[in-house]
Amino acid sequence: MEENSKIIIETQSLTKKYDGAIALDNLDLQVKQGEIFGFLGHNGAGKTTTVNILTTLLAPTSGSATICGFDIMRENMQVKKCIGYLPENVKFYDNLTAFENLEYFAKLSGVQNPKEKISEVLEFIEFTGIENKKLGEFSKGMRQRIGIAQAIIHEPKVLFLDEPTSGLDPMGIKKLREVILKLKHEKQMTIFMNTHLLSEVAKVCTTIGVLNHGKLIYKETLENMLKRFSDENSLEDIYFAIGE
Amino acid sequence: MSSITTIAIQEVKVLFRERVFFLLLGIFIVMTLVSLSIGLIATTTTTSIYNASVEFLQKSGANNIPSNPLSALPALTNFRNVIVYIFLIGSLLAIVMGHRSFIRERKSGVLSLLLTRPISPKTLFLGKMFGICLALLSIIGVTFAVSVVSSLLLPFQHLVLDDILRLFIFYALSFFYLLFFAVLGLLFAIKTRSESLALFIPVCIWVGISFVLPGLVSGQTPTALLNPVTMSQIAPAGTFFALMQQYLGPISIGWHYTSFSSQLLGNSLQAVQTNIGGILWENINKTATLLFAVVICLGLCFYLIRSYTVGEGDIYE
Numbered sequence: 001m002e003e004n005s006k007i008i009i010e011t012q013s014l015t016k017k018y019d020g021a022i023a024l025d026n027l028d029l030q031v032k033q034g035e036i037f038g039f040l041g042h043n044g045a046g047k048t049t050t051v052n053i054l055t056t057l058l059a060p061t062s063g064s065a066t067i068c069g070f071d072i073m074r075e076n077m078q079v080k081k082c083i084g085y086l087p088e089n090v091k092f093y094d095n096l097t098a099f100e101n102l103e104y105f106a107k108l109s110g111v112q113n114p115k116e117k118i119s120e121v122l123e124f125i126e127f128t129g130i131e132n133k134k135l136g137e138f139s140k141g142m143r144q145r146i147g148i149a150q151a152i153i154h155e156p157k158v159l160f161l162d163e164p165t166s167g168l169d170p171m172g173i174k175k176l177r178e179v180i181l182k183l184k185h186e187k188q189m190t191i192f193m194n195t196h197l198l199s200e201v202a203k204v205c206t207t208i209g210v211l212n213h214g215k216l217i218y219k220e221t222l223e224n225m226l227k228r229f230s231d232e233n234s235l236e237d238i239y240f241a242i243g244e
Numbered sequence: 245m246s247s248i249t250t251i252a253i254q255e256v257k258v259l260f261r262e263r264v265f266f267l268l269l270g271i272f273i274v275m276t277l278v279s280l281s282i283g284l285i286a287t288t289t290t291t292s293i294y295n296a297s298v299e300f301l302q303k304s305g306a307n308n309i310p311s312n313p314l315s316a317l318p319a320l321t322n323f324r325n326v327i328v329y330i331f332l333i334g335s336l337l338a339i340v341m342g343h344r345s346f347i348r349e350r351k352s353g354v355l356s357l358l359l360t361r362p363i364s365p366k367t368l369f370l371g372k373m374f375g376i377c378l379a380l381l382s383i384i385g386v387t388f389a390v391s392v393v394s395s396l397l398l399p400f401q402h403l404v405l406d407d408i409l410r411l412f413i414f415y416a417l418s419f420f421y422l423l424f425f426a427v428l429g430l431l432f433a434i435k436t437r438s439e440s441l442a443l444f445i446p447v448c449i450w451v452g453i454s455f456v457l458p459g460l461v462s463g464q465t466p467t468a469l470l471n472p473v474t475m476s477q478i479a480p481a482g483t484f485f486a487l488m489q490q491y492l493g494p495i496s497i498g499w500h501y502t503s504f505s506s507q508l509l510g511n512s513l514q515a516v517q518t519n520i521g522g523i524l525w526e527n528i529n530k531t532a533t534l535l536f537a538v539v540i541c542l543g544l545c546f547y548l549i550r551s552y553t554v555g556e557g558d559i560y561e
Contacts, residue, residue, distance in 0.1 A: 055360045057554040080362040090353035095261035107250045108361040150357065 006033045008158055008190045009054065014063035016049050016214075023049045025214035026063065031207070033157075036184055036191040038205030038222075040198070040239065046214040047194040048088070051162050054192070055085045068157050081110075084151035088163040091143065094136035098146055101135055102153060109154035121149045124186075125179050141172025148179055152189070159183065161193045165200055173200070180204050198236055210242050218242045247363045248371045255345065255375020256382075264344055265379060268337045272387040275329035280394055283322025290314055318510040320407045323391060323414075327505040330418045331498065332454060338380070338422040339446045342429025345376055347439055356554045365550040373542065376426050380419055388415045409520060414508045420534055421501045425450065427541040434548040457496040460488040497537050500530035 009031035016024040024046045031037045041047045052058035054065055056076040064071060070078040092101045099118060106114035122128050127145045135143065144164065151159055161180075165173045181204055183189045195201060201208060201222070208225055210218040220228070229238040259265045294312045301309050314321075349355040358368060391411055395403045403411075428446045436442040463485040493499070504527040507518070518526070 052554060055356075057356060057359055059553065077362050077364070080360055083360065085357065085360045087353050087356045090357065092352060092354060093258055093348075094352070095258060100257070104250065104254050105357065105361065108247055108358070108363055110362065 007031070008033045009037075009065070009067055009192060011050075011054075011065040012063055014050070014053065014065055015061050016046070016053060016058065017061045022214050024053070024060070027211075027214075027216055029209060029216060029219070031190060031192060033190050034184065034188055035207050036180065036193065036205045038201040038208045039192065039194045039211060040196060040201060040208060041211035042196065045211040047211055048162055049214075050211070051085075051160050051192070051194055055083060055160055056080060081154075082157045084154070084156035084159045086144075086147040086151045086159075086161050086164060088166055090147050092135050092146065092150075095134060097132050097134055098138075099131040101146065102150055105150040106153045111154055117153055118149075121153050124152075124182070125149055126175075139172075141168050141175065144168060144172065144176060145179070148176070152183065152187070155187070156189070158190045158192065161191065163194055163196070165195065165197055177204055198239055210239070247367045248374060251363075251368060251371020252374035252378060255372055256378050258348070259341070259345075259375070259379045262344065264337070264340055265383075268334075268341065269383050269386060271329075271333060271337065272383055273390050275333065276323070276326055276387050276391050277394060279325035279329065280322050280391070280398070282325055284398065287314055287322060318404075318407055318410075319395065319402055320410055320509045323411070324506065324509050326391075327414075327502055327509065330421065331502055331505075334418070334422055335425040335450060335454065336447070338425040339429035339443070339450060341379065342376060342426035342431075343433045343443050343446070344429075345372060345426075346430055346433035347442060350433070351439070359552075359554060365552070366546070369546050369549045372430070373427075373545075376430070377423065380422055380426060384415050384419045384422070388412065391415075406520065410508045410510070413520065413524070414505055417501065417504060417508070417531070417534075420538055421497070424497065424534065424538045424541060427538060427545060431541055431545050431548065434545060434552060453496075453498040457492055458499040458502070460485070461493045461496045461499050462489075494529070494533060497534050500527075500533055503527075504530050 007030050009029065011027050011029045014024055014027040014029075015022070027046075027050065039047050039050065049058065053060050054067060054072060056072055056079055059073065064073070066072065067079045068082040070076075070082070072079050093104075096104075102118045102121070103114045106117055111117045118131070119128075122131065125145055125148055127142075127149070130138075130142070135146065138146065148164075151161075164176055164180075168176065177200065180191060180193070184191060193205065205222055207221050208219070209216055218225075225238065229241055291312060291314060294314070298309055346355075349358065388411065392403065392408060425446070428449060429443075432442045432445045436445065463482075504523075507523050507527065508520075524531075
């Protein structure tokens with residue numbers, strides 16, 4: 001129980017400005033170990049900017065953040081070792097096979113036995129028999145699962161997913177959801193998920209954060225949120241009630 | 245295996261699966277063989293005309309018959325067209341290769357994944373550069389081998405050790421010339437937010453280096469540059485060209501490459517009479533300028549990769 005209460009992602013007054021426009025406004029956020037954190041918000045709310053900053057891809061204008069206790073600016077190499085990341089719409093190397101793509105990321109992440117690890121990960125996400133197929137032949141859903149595989153191949157403590165279900169068909173969404181839940185239950189991974197699909201949030205997330213124009217306007221566990229907004233008919237109504 | 249090696253091998257592996265690489269390799273091999281054929285045909289035709297003239301002159305009773313001007317030139321001269329092919333086509337394809345190396349990863353979103361791995365920008369840069377160098381070296385190496393083997397197989401093309409050494413130095417010089425353009429392609433692929441602009445700017449620079457600068461420096465028209473003429477031309481008299489040669493001459497790397505290469509391949513009697521050491525010494529400034537240009541571009545690439553941030557407005561397919 002104590003382990004679960006450990007803060008693994010923490011931001012303090014995190015701010016990002018693009019040419020004077022504020023994309024992220026003094027974000028104070030804490031995510032506990034083992035949580036599946038659903039980061040909700042409309043398009044352009046600042047969700048991707050937050051993930052880009054937390055994954056060390058983008059420097060904040062001001063404020064600070066730590067992942068696994070490491071500062072994202074000063075100790076970015078340690079941060080990179082403990083995170084996995086799946087951006088929206090990643091396409092990988094189309095001319096290479098699934099195995100070759102995964103092998104590359106495994107080697108760069110310092111995985112000792114890439115071949116064994118790739119088999120293990122593909123088995124974990126129940127996606128075997130595709131190793132020798134070129135990624136150019138893959139559907140969007142299949143690519144997304146390879147994306148998950150590359151993100152977890154080095155067994156990170158925190159997994160960042162940016163709109164993981166975007167553009168997937170219902171079957172693809174279902175399979176991805178199963179993988180996310182499996183990662184939480186079997187690998188005790190902390191998952192930070194950007195999304196605007198409320199139905200997905202209800203099915204997988206344990207905690208919800210709502211971002212509006214760069215500001216965090218609401219953060220609560222899913223359970224408490226449903227209790228608090230019990231009068232609302234749907235999650236969509238809750239989302240708009242929070243926005244108001 | 246270090247991360248640099250992993251990135252370099254991946255770069256080569258991806259390039260080997262792309263058409264651009266094989267297009268470049270194919271063009272180089274074909275260019276070499278075509279150049280050799282054209283050179284041989286030209287030499288054979290000229291020699292037969294010379295022989296016919298000698299016969300005619302002898303029958304006419306002439307005593308003072310001049311010697312065949314081509315007999316003084318080495319067999320290597322038959323490769324002279326390769327200079328123009330590398331100078332124009334090779335450099336353009338090298339830009340595409342460098343451009344693809346980074347744009348490919350920006351467009352596919354792979355760059356975001358690479359930058360979230362525990363590798364430094366320096367590692368990423370060195371890995372990419374080693375990969376590009378390996379790919380270029382393999383193209384140059386195969387072309388060099390094709391040149392030597394085809395020469396050895398042809399009955400009228402006798403290469404001596406000195407010729408092979410000259411050919412080797414020529415291809416080594418060509419490697420650095422192509423590397424400059426590949427790095428230029430890479431540089432703008434990192435810097436610009438638009439894919440088309442990332443290709444358009446280096447192509448404009450290529451036009452400047454290949455046509456404008458040599459034209460201004462030598463006083464030759466761009467059309468003249470397309471011909472495998474002897475490059476040690478004297479610029480026409482006049483203040484404008486004299487000034488251009490004085491101020492732009494030292495930075496005209498295209499002009500340096502063609503003039504140095506033509507000396508190496510013995511395009512003139514003077515070049516044939518100078519030994520390799522002499523040619524190298526004579527062209528040390530030109531080589532240094534080319535290497536300096538490569539180093540400057542590499543430095544800029546490294547700086548841009550270090551400060552590169554994935555953000556909104558990035559290229560995605």
